[in-house]
Amino acid sequence: MLNIHELSKKFGKKKALQPTSLSLNKGIVGLLGPNGAGKTTFLRILSTYYEADTGTIMFNELDWSKDLEKVRKHIGYLPQHIGGFPNLTAREYLEYLGVLRGLDTKQLATDIPAILREVNLEERVDDRIKSFSGGMRQRLGIAQAILHSPDVLLVDEPTAGLDPEERIRFRNLIKRLGKERLVILSTHITEDVAMTCDQVLLMKNGSIEQYASIQEVTHLAKGKVWALEIDSTTYEQVRQNTDILITLTSRMDDVVDLRFIASDSIHPQATPVNPTLEEGYMVWLNKK
Numbered sequence: 001m002l003n004i005h006e007l008s009k010k011f012g013k014k015k016a017l018q019p020t021s022l023s024l025n026k027g028i029v030g031l032l033g034p035n036g037a038g039k040t041t042f043l044r045i046l047s048t049y050y051e052a053d054t055g056t057i058m059f060n061e062l063d064w065s066k067d068l069e070k071v072r073k074h075i076g077y078l079p080q081h082i083g084g085f086p087n088l089t090a091r092e093y094l095e096y097l098g099v100l101r102g103l104d105t106k107q108l109a110t111d112i113p114a115i116l117r118e119v120n121l122e123e124r125v126d127d128r129i130k131s132f133s134g135g136m137r138q139r140l141g142i143a144q145a146i147l148h149s150p151d152v153l154l155v156d157e158p159t160a161g162l163d164p165e166e167r168i169r170f171r172n173l174i175k176r177l178g179k180e181r182l183v184i185l186s187t188h189i190t191e192d193v194a195m196t197c198d199q200v201l202l203m204k205n206g207s208i209e210q211y212a213s214i215q216e217v218t219h220l221a222k223g224k225v226w227a228l229e230i231d232s233t234t235y236e237q238v239r240q241n242t243d244i245l246i247t248l249t250s251r252m253d254d255v256v257d258l259r260f261i262a263s264d265s266i267h268p269q270a271t272p273v274n275p276t277l278e279e280g281y282m283v284w285l286n287k288k
C-alpha cells in the first residue's frame with residue numbers, strides 16, 4: 001500500500017502540488033488532469049526524481065525520506081519523453097539500463113527476452129530503436145520501467161501521439177501489468193482512464209481529489225447531461241448559450257444531434273441521458 005501524507009511542492013511561488021494525502025492499493029489508478037495541472041510533478045516526486053517540500057511517502061515499510069536506494073528498487077517510471085539511444089538495439093538498451101541499476105547480468109540475459117515478450121517486442125529484440133514506431137518505443141519504455149519487477153509503476157502521458165491501434169495495444173499492456181502491482185497512469189485523455197483504470201485521481205491547479213471508481217466520477221454529471229436533435233439554425237442559437245457545455249455533436253444534412261452539460265434542459269425537446277466519464281470530468285473541471 002502506498003501512503004502519501006501532506007505531500008507538496010512549489011517552484012518559486014507556483015504551487016505545483018498542493019498538500020496532498022491519499023492511500024493507494026494494487027490496481028490501476030488514472031491520474032487525470034489538464035496540461036499544467038501538476039501530474040508530472042506528482043509522478044516525479046513519487047519516482048524520487050524530485051524531492052517534495054513537505055510531507056511523507058511510504059510504501060509498506062519503505063520511507064522516501066530515509067530509504068531512497070531501496071525505494072528505487074520498488075519503483076518503475078516511464079517519463080513523458082524518454083531519451084535517445086537510437087543506435088542501440090532493444091536488447092542492448094535494456095542491458096545498459098539494467099547494468100546501471102545494478103541488476104545481475106546473468107539474470108538480465110534471461111529476463112530481457114521475457115520482458116520483451118511481455119511488451120510484444122520479442123521479434124524486434126535485435127533491431128535498433130531508431131527503426132521503432134512511436135508505440136513500439138513506448139512499449140520499450142515500459143520494458144525498461146519493469147526491468148527490475150517494481151511493485152509501483154508510474155507512467156506519464158503514455159498514449160499521446162500513438163495511433164488508435166497502438167493506443168489499444170498499450171492500454172492492454174497496462175491492464176496486464178496492473179494485475180500484479182500498483183500502476184499510476186497520468187493522462188489528459190479520459191478514454192485512457194475509462195478503458196484501463198479502476199480508481200481515479202482528478203487533478204487541477206496542483207490539487208488532487210481521489211475517486212474510488214470511474215462510476216463515482218461519472219456520477220458527478222448525473223442529471224446534468226442532455227441529448228437534443230435540432231436543425232442547424234436552432235443549433236447555431238444553442239451554440240451561443242454560454243450556460244451550456246456541448247460535449248458531442250454529429251451532423252447529418254440539416255439535422256444536428258448534440259449532447260450538452262447544463263443544470264436544466266434549456267430546450268423543450270432535450271432529454272436527460274446517462275453521463276460518460278468525460279462528462280463527469282468536465283463537470284469537475286468547471287466546478288468553482
Ligand SMILES: Nc1ncnc2c1ncn2[C@@H]1O[C@H](COP(=O)(O)OP(=O)(O)OP(=O)(O)O)[C@@H](O)[C@H]1O
Nearest residue numbers: 011014016033034035036037038039040041042188
Ligand atoms: N521544473 C520546473 N520549474 C518551474 N516550474 C515548473 C517546473 N515543473 C513544472 N512547473 C510548473 O508547475 C506546474 C505543473 O506542471 P506539470 O508539468 O507537473 O503539469 P502536468 O499536469 O504534468 O502538465 P503537462 O500535461 O503539460 O505535462 C506548471 O505550471 C508548470 O509550469
